[in-house]
Amino acid sequence: MSRAADIVARLRKLEGGGLRTFSEDPPFVWERAEGCYVEDADGWRYLDLYGGFAVAATGYSHPRVVEAIQRQATTLMHCPSAHPSRVRAEFYEALASIAPPGLDRFLPAVTGAMANEMALLLARTRRPDGAIVSFAGSYFGRSIGTAGFAGKARYRDALGIPAGGPFVPFPYPLRHGDAATDLTMRALEELTGPGKRPLAAVILEPIQGNGGVVIPPADFFPRLRTFCDRVGALLIVDEIQSGCGRTGRFWAIEHSGVTPDLMTVGKGIGGGLATAAVMGRAEAMTWPPDSYTSTFLVNNLNLAAAVAAMGVMRDEQLPGRAASIGPAGLARFKAALADVEGVREVRGQGLWYAAELADAAWAARAVKLARERGVIVGRSGYDDSVIKLSPALIIGEAELHTGIDAAAGAIRDSRGTAR
Numbered sequence: 001m002s003r004a005a006d007i008v009a010r011l012r013k014l015e016g017g018g019l020r021t022f023s024e025d026p027p028f029v030w031e032r033a034e035g036c037y038v039e040d041a042d043g044w045r046y047l048d049l050y051g052g053f054a055v056a057a058t059g060y061s062h063p064r065v066v067e068a069i070q071r072q073a074t075t076l077m078h079c080p081s082a083h084p085s086r087v088r089a090e091f092y093e094a095l096a097s098i099a100p101p102g103l104d105r106f107l108p109a110v111t112g113a114m115a116n117e118m119a120l121l122l123a124r125t126r127r128p129d130g131a132i133v134s135f136a137g138s139y140f141g142r143s144i145g146t147a148g149f150a151g152k153a154r155y156r157d158a159l160g161i162p163a164g165g166p167f168v169p170f171p172y173p174l175r176h177g178d179a180a181t182d183l184t185m186r187a188l189e190e191l192t193g194p195g196k197r198p199l200a201a202v203i204l205e206p207i208q209g210n211g212g213v214v215i216p217p218a219d220f221f222p223r224l225r226t227f228c229d230r231v232g233a234l235l236i237v238d239e240i241q242s243g244c245g246r247t248g249r250f251w252a253i254e255h256s257g258v259t260p261d262l263m264t265v266g267k268g269i270g271g272g273l274a275t276a277a278v279m280g281r282a283e284a285m286t287w288p289p290d291s292y293t294s295t296f297l298v299n300n301l302n303l304a305a306a307v308a309a310m311g312v313m314r315d316e317q318l319p320g321r322a323a324s325i326g327p328a329g330l331a332r333f334k335a336a337l338a339d340v341e342g343v344r345e346v347r348g349q350g351l352w353y354a355a356e357l358a359d360a361a362w363a364a365r366a367v368k369l370a371r372e373r374g375v376i377v378g379r380s381g382y383d384d385s386v387i388k389l390s391p392a393l394i395i396g397e398a399e400l401h402t403g404i405d406a407a408a409g410a411i412r413d414s415r416g417t418a419r
């Protein structure tokens, strides 16, 4: 039995159901990761174009992050949220150095779902009787406070959670054409008016990640901001997947010129450790003391890693890298798939690419074939038919192009071949 197979067998014996562990066949057993590469338990090395579900913004085990973790581990790891510490101050200062203008208050969180729950709780505190509006295709996490706002019904159904509020369509140009923004704005307007519940908040991603890199038209966010201001709803923007430089700016919302009331960040912000945060306008963050806590909220090891990771993002100008090398990669991906029948669209922004295919089974075959050829790509989308690339932002241009060629080749060669 291979080492990977042995590990899988041991997990199968003990793990409760419901995680994504066995959703790939064979399961991909990770052993180590560095930079843009992952090695499996049998010693095979892969170029990772998915970045561990868009976490590895600074690459795996960036030396500055590793050094910060080693130093912090011998100084202070656990620190209760009741007690201030230097690292927490540094964490807020680092967030302030990369936050969009206008967002100047911060709350720490451990996971993306937790950050979103905190943002939603802030909105509920402000308007307890208000509804929270979400969007088709959205993803905010799988906790009890976030799963109800998942745009995909199967995520809610799997956990027995009802819809948390009304849903409207996310403006999806491939599906809705030129009228995409109008369609969404009309649906929002229908939620308002005499006899309707007030709206406490509208929560959405600036570019949908789990939805399959769905990029709304440029007029959408300005119109949404105007709508939220008129009805008095908080605009909560989830940058957990789209942020940390991925789209060519630190935050995807910055391309629109709109400032949200609350913004959630996570994934890459921790440099590989579990850190997330809520950023906000001071007026939207007015909880009295002891409204919220959690034992590991300000774990200083995690925060030290995040401080180092944010330093890397700034010093290595990772948003600028995504802006400068991203477009050529997208052009290459588009050209490689231009004549492949059934590829509905190739789209992207910065170092974030998607190829929407005719069906989910093809996308699953493409992921598998890419892996057999040594490249990791992701699959998502409203119906799981989108191949998604979100490489580490430190990736070299030649590696990026090699990876894109391999991803496109796997898509092309898996078309119509049930494997």
Ligand SMILES: Cc1ncc(COP(=O)(O)O)c(C=O)c1O
Pocket: 053, 111, 112, 113, 114, 116, 139, 140, 141, 142, 205, 209, 210, 238, 239, 240, 241, 242, 266, 267
């Ligand atoms: C946009 C978005 N929001 C929230 C989350 C949930 O974050 P976490 O898995 O850290 O709870 C994710 C995770 O994929 C995400 O992509």
